[in-house]
Amino acid sequence: MTGRKRSLIVVAMLSRAHAFNHVSTSLMGEKSRINLNNLQGKMQHHNEHAALTILPASIQSDDMVSQSSNIPLSLQKRPSNVLSMEEIQPIFNFKSKSSGKDKVLNVTGAYHLVVILLTMPFWIAAMKITQFLGDTIEGFDDNRAKFDYTGKVWCRSYLSMTNSYPLLEGDVDRLKVGPSGEMSEGACLFVANHASFLDIAVLCTVLDPVFKFIAKDSLKAFPGVGTQLVGGEHVLIDRTNKRSQLKTFKQAINYLKNGVPIMAFPEGARSPDGRLMEFKGGIFSMAVKAKVPIVPLSIANTHAVMPNMGFLPVQSGQRGELRVYVHDPIDIEGKSEEEISREVREALLRELPADQHPLDDEFGVNKAEKKEMVRA
Numbered sequence: 001m002t003g004r005k006r007s008l009i010v011v012a013m014l015s016r017a018h019a020f021n022h023v024s025t026s027l028m029g030e031k032s033r034i035n036l037n038n039l040q041g042k043m044q045h046h047n048e049h050a051a052l053t054i055l056p057a058s059i060q061s062d063d064m065v066s067q068s069s070n071i072p073l074s075l076q077k078r079p080s081n082v083l084s085m086e087e088i089q090p091i092f093n094f095k096s097k098s099s100g101k102d103k104v105l106n107v108t109g110a111y112h113l114v115v116i117l118l119t120m121p122f123w124i125a126a127m128k129i130t131q132f133l134g135d136t137i138e139g140f141d142d143n144r145a146k147f148d149y150t151g152k153v154w155c156r157s158y159l160s161m162t163n164s165y166p167l168l169e170g171d172v173d174r175l176k177v178g179p180s181g182e183m184s185e186g187a188c189l190f191v192a193n194h195a196s197f198l199d200i201a202v203l204c205t206v207l208d209p210v211f212k213f214i215a216k217d218s219l220k221a222f223p224g225v226g227t228q229l230v231g232g233e234h235v236l237i238d239r240t241n242k243r244s245q246l247k248t249f250k251q252a253i254n255y256l257k258n259g260v261p262i263m264a265f266p267e268g269a270r271s272p273d274g275r276l277m278e279f280k281g282g283i284f285s286m287a288v289k290a291k292v293p294i295v296p297l298s299i300a301n302t303h304a305v306m307p308n309m310g311f312l313p314v315q316s317g318q319r320g321e322l323r324v325y326v327h328d329p330i331d332i333e334g335k336s337e338e339e340i341s342r343e344v345r346e347a348l349l350r351e352l353p354a355d356q357h358p359l360d361d362e363f364g365v366n367k368a369e370k371k372e373m374v375r376a
Contacts, residue, residue: 006167011321062319070238080355081304082274083322088314092248109312115161116312120224123154131231144232145210151228153276164305164317166202170326170351174295177209187259188329189287189294193348194265195274195356198313200225203263203297206324211261214252214283217244235262249286256290266344273305274356276348284340293329296344298351325351 021180089105105113127150134141142149158167168175174185190211192203200213213229220226229236236251238244252262255262268280305320306313314344326349332340 012103027173039139052180078353080356081301082307083315086310103311104309104313105311109310109316112162114313115158119154119157123150123224123277124227125225126150127231143210148232152204159201159205159317162315162316164322166307166317166322166324168206168324171328172326174326175206175208187255187256187261190261190263190297191266191283191344192266192297192299193276193300193352195271197270197304199299200305202299202324203304203324209261209262212255212263214264252286253290254293256286262286272308274357276352277359279341279345286339287332293331294340294344296327296347297328298325298348300351300353301357303356
């Protein structure tokens with residue numbers, strides 16, 4: 001159904017709802033009339049959104065754009081950085097053996113591959129040396145900080161050489177470390193949206209302090225990344241094993257209580273289209289148990305630089321406008337996990353572009369709004 005047809009249908013439904021609303025005043029009372037007004041308002045919002053999809057961007061007014069969502073106007077007006085297949089211009093198309101999904105490689109991806117092949121041997125050698133020294137010299141590498149630093153150096157070098165170093169904005173000082181090498185404001189739970197495999201390299205680039213990822217156990221098989229996760233004693237979780245989940249939960253809490261920040265993706269998986277997905281349960285309870293704040297990080301446009309069908313990035317980070325925004329910490333004291341989850345979600349969405357926001361359900365009513373309508 002086209003956007004224009006959908007708008008006509010919504011207008012007709014609004015007329016019926018308006019007529020029925022007059023009848024409902026005498027039959028069902030004032031409370032029911034308020035409920036219908038609520039639904040009518042949601043349908044009007046959807047109609048405005050449909051009009052936005054019909055009108056060309058060049059003739060949409062600022063008022064129309066600013067009312068379409070809670071996204072800051074400056075982010076709404078930015079065009080999407082996602083490339084079409086024609087713009088990507090793949091030189092190879094193939095099917096991934098591990099996932100069975102179609103993948104593409106273009107000239108940009110080929111350049112990234114050359115950079116990786118030339119630099120990764122130095123990274124692997126550095127990991128082996130620091131691991132050997134850490135295993136043989138007591139106190140040489142507490143928390144595998146030096147071991148993890150080799151990965152940070154490689155990520156920063158790789159992104160710099162491929163013109164993909166991310167722009168860092170917001171409470172940037174929170175990501176810096178003091179003279180002792182630890183965060184000046186203590187440990188916290190970092191959380192970020194997860195839209196691309198490139199997110200790992202981006203986070204390793206912008207996070208100065210020692211930190212530990214919560215990552216899938218299957219990532220151990222990836223060259224370089226797997227060695228870093230295992231050797232750095234990061235928190236690896238096997239979602240098929242409940243005992244493993246409990247063990248990793250305790251490991252993460254111990255890190256937080258000992259002053260080591262944890263980096264987690266509350267969605268629990270990569271978004272297939274870059275849009276923020278529903279959060280998995282249990283992530284925020286770690287912060288509650290350890291009594292540490294939560295610092296949300298909005299990662300913008302990694303889905304455009306290295307989309308799901310890209311074997312490697314399909315455009316540079318500078319062209320794709322890679323960006324990380326550091327939000328103010330969220331205090332967890334006295335809050336339920338549901339309240340914390342809502343605050344984190346709202347923070348992440350405030351600094352994500354429009355094409356990374358979840359699509360609303362029918363009539364522009366999302367799940368939370370539907371619950372409120374049912375309660376009413």
